Amino acid sequence: MHNFIFRWITKLRQNYWFWPSVMTVCAVLLGFVLPYLDARVGSDWIREAGFVRTIEVDGARAILTTLATATLGVAGVAFSVTIVAVSFASSNYGPRLIGNFMADRKNQVILGIFVATFVYCITVLTTVHASTETPGTTLDAFVPHLSLYFALLLTLAAVGALIAYIHHIPESINIMNLTAEIGAKLQSSVIRMLDEEDSRMRDTPDAHHMDVEAWFEEPQADDAHVVRAEVTGFVQKFDLENLAALALKNGIQIVLHRSPGDFVVMGETVLSTRPARSGAGAIDRQMRDCFTQGDNRTDAQDILFLSDQLVEVLGRALSPGINDPRTAMLCLDWLRAGLVAFAARPPSQPAKSDDPVLYRRVAFEDMLNRSFAEMRQCVATNRTVTLQAMDVLTDIAQASFQEPMARACVQQICQLAGSAMELLDESVAREEIATELKRALQAVAAGGAHCRDPIADHAAPD
Structure with missing residues (x-):
C-alpha cells in the first residue's frame, strides 16, 4: 500500500x-x-x-x-x-x-x-x-x-x-528564478535531512531518515535472504520506519544494498535480511512494499538529485552552443547555499552493527565530490567561472564543521586549479588561477588550525 x-x-x-x-x-x-x-x-x-x-x-x-x-x-x-x-x-x-x-x-x-x-x-x-x-x-x-x-x-x-x-x-x-527554486529546495532539504537525523539520534519516533545511501556490502548466500527488484526503474523511496519495525518483529537485520536514485534492473538485489530464516519469504512481500521504484528520480529521499540538477544547468550554460558563464556562476552560488548548510552541521553518525536497518548516511563529501567532479572539466575551460568556483569552495571550507570537510574542499580547489592550468591557453589566466589558489589556501588556513594539514598536502600547479 x-x-x-x-x-x-x-x-x-x-x-x-x-x-x-x-x-x-x-x-x-x-x-x-x-x-x-x-x-x-x-x-x-x-x-x-x-x-x-x-x-x-x-x-x-x-x-x-x-x-x-x-x-x-x-x-x-x-x-x-x-x-x-x-x-x-x-x-x-x-x-x-x-x-x-x-x-x-x-x-x-x-x-x-x-x-x-x-x-x-x-x-x-x-x-x-x-x-x-x-x-x-x-x-x-x-x-x-x-x-x-x-x-x-x-x-x-x-x-x-x-x-x-x-x-x-x-x-x-527565468533562469534566476529557476536556479533559485532548485537551490532553495536543496538548502531546505539539507537542513530538514540533518534535523531529522538529529531527531533519530534523540530516539524520537518521527524521524524519517531522508539521507539514505546504499550499504556497500554484498549479501552472503549462506546467511542472507535476498529481496530482488520485480521491475526495472529508479529506486525512489524507502520506508525505513516500517522496515525497522519488520526487522525488530521478526528478529532479523535488513540491509539496504541500493539507495534512492539508483537505477535497478529487474532481478537485481535491493534488500537482504540476515540471518536467513526459513520463514523469511513470508515477509518478502511486506519488505517489497517498503520501497518504491519508478521511471524518474525524485527528491523525496534522493537529495543528490537536486544538486545534480544545478550541475546540469551549469554544464549546459558552459556548452559552446550557449556559452553563458553568468548562469554557471549563479548555479555555483546556489550550490554553495546547500553545501554550506551541510558543512556547518555535525556529520551524520555511522550505522551501528546492531541497527535493525543498515544503510549509509549521505555525507557532505558525497555531495561535494559528486558535484564538483562532474562539473570540473566544464568549469576549468572558463577563467571567470573557475575563479568563482574556487571562491565558492573557499567559502564552504571556511564554514566547515570538521577537518575532513575542509580537506575535501581543499582537494577540490587544487584539482580544479590543476585542470584549469592545463586547459586554459592564456598565460595571464593561468597566473590568475595560481594566485587565486594561493589566496584560497591561505584563507582556509586562516579559518582554523584544522585546515592546515590538508593545505600542506597540496602544492600550487606550476
Missing part, C-alpha cells in the same frame, strides 16, 4: 491533468446544482432587485455560448504557450528539469480555470430552454439567472487568470 500511495502521489505532482480534471468535475456538478437552485428560487427576486435585468432565453444562450467559446480559445492558447515554455526549458536548461514545469501548481490551476469555465457554461446551456407545448404537457421557459451571473464571475476569474498566466510564464523560465 505504501508503494502504491507514494507512486501515485509522485505522479499526481508531475501530471498536468490532475487539477484541471478536479476543477472540471466540480464545474460539471455546479452546472447542474446551480440551475436546480435557480428553479427552486424562481425569478421573483429579479423584479425586486431593480439593478438586475431579466434575461430572455435567446440572450442566455448567446451569453453562455460566447463565454464558452472565448474561454476554450484562451485555454488552447495557454496550452500552446506552456508547450513552448517547456520546450525552451528542455533545450536550454536540460530535459531533467521538465518535471519542475509540469509540477508547477500555478499553471495547472490557471488551465483548470479556463477548462472549468468552458465546461460550466456548456453544462448550464443544456438547462436553458424555451416554452414548449406537447400533447398533455406544457413546459415553461427556463433561464437560470443565478447560474448565468455565476458564469460571468467565472469569466472574470478567467480574465484574471490570463493576466496572472502572462506574468507567470516568463517568470517560470
Whole structure:
C-alpha cells in the first residue's frame, strides 16, 4: 500500500491533468446544482432587485455560448504557450528539469480555470430552454439567472487568470528564478535531512531518515535472504520506519544494498535480511512494499538529485552552443547555499552493527565530490567561472564543521586549479588561477588550525 500511495502521489505532482480534471468535475456538478437552485428560487427576486435585468432565453444562450467559446480559445492558447515554455526549458536548461514545469501548481490551476469555465457554461446551456407545448404537457421557459451571473464571475476569474498566466510564464523560465527554486529546495532539504537525523539520534519516533545511501556490502548466500527488484526503474523511496519495525518483529537485520536514485534492473538485489530464516519469504512481500521504484528520480529521499540538477544547468550554460558563464556562476552560488548548510552541521553518525536497518548516511563529501567532479572539466575551460568556483569552495571550507570537510574542499580547489592550468591557453589566466589558489589556501588556513594539514598536502600547479 505504501508503494502504491507514494507512486501515485509522485505522479499526481508531475501530471498536468490532475487539477484541471478536479476543477472540471466540480464545474460539471455546479452546472447542474446551480440551475436546480435557480428553479427552486424562481425569478421573483429579479423584479425586486431593480439593478438586475431579466434575461430572455435567446440572450442566455448567446451569453453562455460566447463565454464558452472565448474561454476554450484562451485555454488552447495557454496550452500552446506552456508547450513552448517547456520546450525552451528542455533545450536550454536540460530535459531533467521538465518535471519542475509540469509540477508547477500555478499553471495547472490557471488551465483548470479556463477548462472549468468552458465546461460550466456548456453544462448550464443544456438547462436553458424555451416554452414548449406537447400533447398533455406544457413546459415553461427556463433561464437560470443565478447560474448565468455565476458564469460571468467565472469569466472574470478567467480574465484574471490570463493576466496572472502572462506574468507567470516568463517568470517560470527565468533562469534566476529557476536556479533559485532548485537551490532553495536543496538548502531546505539539507537542513530538514540533518534535523531529522538529529531527531533519530534523540530516539524520537518521527524521524524519517531522508539521507539514505546504499550499504556497500554484498549479501552472503549462506546467511542472507535476498529481496530482488520485480521491475526495472529508479529506486525512489524507502520506508525505513516500517522496515525497522519488520526487522525488530521478526528478529532479523535488513540491509539496504541500493539507495534512492539508483537505477535497478529487474532481478537485481535491493534488500537482504540476515540471518536467513526459513520463514523469511513470508515477509518478502511486506519488505517489497517498503520501497518504491519508478521511471524518474525524485527528491523525496534522493537529495543528490537536486544538486545534480544545478550541475546540469551549469554544464549546459558552459556548452559552446550557449556559452553563458553568468548562469554557471549563479548555479555555483546556489550550490554553495546547500553545501554550506551541510558543512556547518555535525556529520551524520555511522550505522551501528546492531541497527535493525543498515544503510549509509549521505555525507557532505558525497555531495561535494559528486558535484564538483562532474562539473570540473566544464568549469576549468572558463577563467571567470573557475575563479568563482574556487571562491565558492573557499567559502564552504571556511564554514566547515570538521577537518575532513575542509580537506575535501581543499582537494577540490587544487584539482580544479590543476585542470584549469592545463586547459586554459592564456598565460595571464593561468597566473590568475595560481594566485587565486594561493589566496584560497591561505584563507582556509586562516579559518582554523584544522585546515592546515590538508593545505600542506597540496602544492600550487606550476
